[in-house]
Amino acid sequence: MITAVLAGLVAGYGIAIPVGAVAAYLITLGAAHGFPTAAAGGLGAATVDALYALVAVVLGAALAPLIMTVATPLRWLSALVLVGVAVWMIMAGLRPDVDGGQPPDAPSPRRAFTTVFLITLVNPATVVYFAALVGGSTVGFDRVPEATAFVVAAGAASASWQLVLAGAGAGLSRVLTGQVARRWTGVVGALAVLTLAGWTLLAA
Template sequence: MTEALVAGLLAGYGIAIPVGAVATYLVALSARTSLRIGAAAALGVAAADGLYAMLAVLGGAALTDLLRPIAEPLRWASVLILVALAIRTAWSALRRFRAGQDPASTESPPRPGRAFVLLLGITVLNPTTVVYFSALVLGRSGATATGWSAVVFVLAAFLASASWQLVLATGGSLLGRILTGPRGRLATALASATLITGLAVNLALT
């Protein structure tokens, strides 16, 4: 049981800590809205990681083989969504700044539920996550894990991912409070949009 707990925590942090386009968008979203919305989005990312950890435990190599034919379309769908979000972020910030409004303000800020579903969907589109968890599960046990050890592994992976995503959301919220001026908010929005686009392009080329 302890082995499954440690393995799950390491797996969760291993997939969550590398900063990618989703993490960048999470920080930017938290900076532009509120910690409540950012936390909901963070839990959406963690839920996707937990879901893929569970699928890896249940399906293992069979699930990896099943996802392989659609991995490329899913990857491109993720790239297109991230680029679209980056463009929308930059365009909205510029439009509000030119209108004399605070770029952080939004006409209709996403509700926590919507933020959760959005980040869940973006993260689910990354099939490499389930391949990652499958490799760890099979490498640890030599076969698909079962019983309480599987439950502990999945919960530990989810909690590890959630804790890190919440750190990112909190950091984004603090950044939003520091950059209170319209120019600072605009710079943050444009920088995050540029970084998200760059990371999405890098994802497309890998």
């Protein structure tokens, strides 16, 4: 059981820590809209990581070759979603603030959760990573308690890192105050997401 938990923690941090579209978007959310919104987005990413960990445990290494056969369409889909998110971030950042200090279409925590959930869901590297990890591991997950421990630990590890990113963005918001700063934060975050979309296409 302890081995399964440790394997899950390593898997969760291994997929969550590398810088990507989710990290850039969460930091931008935190800087522009505060910790609660960014934290909801982070939990969206962690939910997908936990779901993919579950799929990987159930299907194992047999899933990786199947995903690789559709890897190129998945990368194009991922890139299109990232471009859409980047365009929305730019448009939201350039709109004038309302009296409360937030742009009129500031994302709610629920929308942030859904958006980040979808961004993470269409990332083909996530499920391939978990499938390869479980398939090549010496840890046996044929028992339900061990498999459950692995999935829960992976999701918890991912969630803890996403919350760190949300907190970092929220901390940045204390330095970047005012309408102009929020606009530049959104634009810079959008450019980072566009860059990652281009990188995704080049990998296709």
